[in-house]
Amino acid sequence: MPLVTTKDMFAKAYEGGYAIGAFNINNMETIQGIVEAGKLEKAPLILQVSSSARKYANSKYLVKMVQAAVEDSGLPICLHLDHGDSYDLCVDCIKDGFTSVMIDASSHPLAENIKITAEVVKYAHDHGAVVEAELGRLAGVEDNVKVSESDALYTDPEEAAEFVEKTGVDSLAIAIGTSHGAFKFKGDAKLRFDILEKVSELLPKFPIVLHGASSVLPDYVKMVNDFGGAMPGAKGIPEDMLRKASSMAVCKINVDSDLRLAFTAAIRKHFAENPAHFDPRQYLGDGRKLVTECVRHKLVHVLGCAGHAF
DSSP: OOOOOSHHHHHHHHHHTOOEEEEEOOSHHHHHHHHHHHHHHTOOEEEEEEHHHHHHHOHHHHHHHHHHHHHHHOOOEEEEEEEEOSHHHHHHHHHHTOSEEEEOOTTSOHHHHHHHHHHHHHHHHHTTOEEEEEESBOEEEETTEEEOGGGOBOOOHHHHHHHHHHHOOSEEEEOSSOEESSBOOSSOOOOOHHHHHHHHHHSTTOOEEEOSOOOOOHHHHHHHHHTTOOOTTOBOOOHHHHHHHHTTTEEEEEEOHHHHHHHHHHHHHHHHHOTTOOOHHHHHHHHHHHHHHHHHHIIIIIIOOTTOOO
16 A cells, blocks of 8 residues: 555545544654554554654655555555645655645745645645645744744634635644644643634535644653653643544644653653663663554544544
């Protein structure tokens, strides 16, 4: 089975009232941990690469490892560019073998965002790939994406309908109160489900995406802190809110911070309990196992996509 696009995934997710997990990858162990969870739960997967991960690991290495994951698992897997910031980057990724790209021109005025996105859509569709775009701005920090709370903007549903019509984009990331990073809120999380409902009314059966949607699982934060970390106050999106969103128009939910926390927590614990170990296979193996545990939990209890691989 070759890499797939999200077209069929999202159509089934919308009708089934669940979402597909889009998990950020940076190295072999993270890919293996995610895919093992997908195999165990028979779930479709989106493996996504940020521009920073692309620079860190080299796009060609990541593509080959993801292709190996498809061959090994037999799962429907989409390889997606997360937060592409230019037409040229999106084109380069499609040429490398990505089946989906995100063009994030949300920092530009609406007209410019439409223009840039439409150009990427034309190239991608001509080459068998699909495109995600963003409207509105999420607060928080993730890799090269940095938006202060004062600069964050909720998505306007009327603009979203205009944007989709004029660009031909395949899915749209909207801002309803999620936030990038592991420190998402000082108080209680509040998601604007009214915005999501209005968008789905204006764009029936159109797949919506949530970025900044890690739960920042307390058990992993505690493990990090118990074994020498310093992450007081780390807080994410409550899982019941994410499950509600995935039962509505949200067909793709991004998960990055939770994977980082799981991987780091397991390695910190390993070093604390095994100070003489220096073989990377020992501690990276523990990181991989906890990533699998984390992703299995997401697939079953948050996304609802377990059992929907075929």
